[in-house]
Amino acid sequence: xxxxxxxxxxxxxxxxxxxxxxxxxxxxxxxxxxxxxxxxxxxxxxxxxxxxxxxxxxxxxxxxxxxxxxxxxxxxxxxxxxxxxxxxxxxxxxxxxxxxxxxxxx
Numbered sequence: 001x002x003x004x005x006x007x008x009x010x011x012x013x014x015x016x017x018x019x020x021x022x023x024x025x026x027x028x029x030x031x032x033x034x035x036x037x038x039x040x041x042x043x044x045x046x047x048x049x050x051x052x053x054x055x056x057x058x059x060x061x062x063x064x065x066x067x068x069x070x071x072x073x074x075x076x077x078x079x080x081x082x083x084x085x086x087x088x089x090x091x092x093x094x095x096x097x098x099x100x101x102x103x104x105x106x
Contacts, residue, residue: 018039020042028066028067029053029060029065033056
């Protein structure tokens with residue numbers, strides 16, 4: 001059971017908090033949080049407008065991000081492991097990045 005908890009935790013860490021799918025081309029923003037490139041692009045459509053991180057609400061002044069290659073590699077390892085073991089994720093997977101991202105800012 002301990003191994004299942006560790007695997008579940010690893011799967012959660014490999015998941016974007018916006019689309020709830022495994023990261024695709026993950027990027028890291030200034031506050032240190034990670035998102036899929038497509039999710040990030042949808043959130044910051046206008047580079048001239050400040051926005052907030054969807055996780056910590058820290059103000060992001062520029063559409064500034066860096067690709068996270070290590071996270072992308074980890075996600076690939078998790079996917080391969082999951083496929084080999086025939087494991088299923090706990091939640092139902094939505095259609096990959098086909099839904100609009102809606103964020104409510106206070």
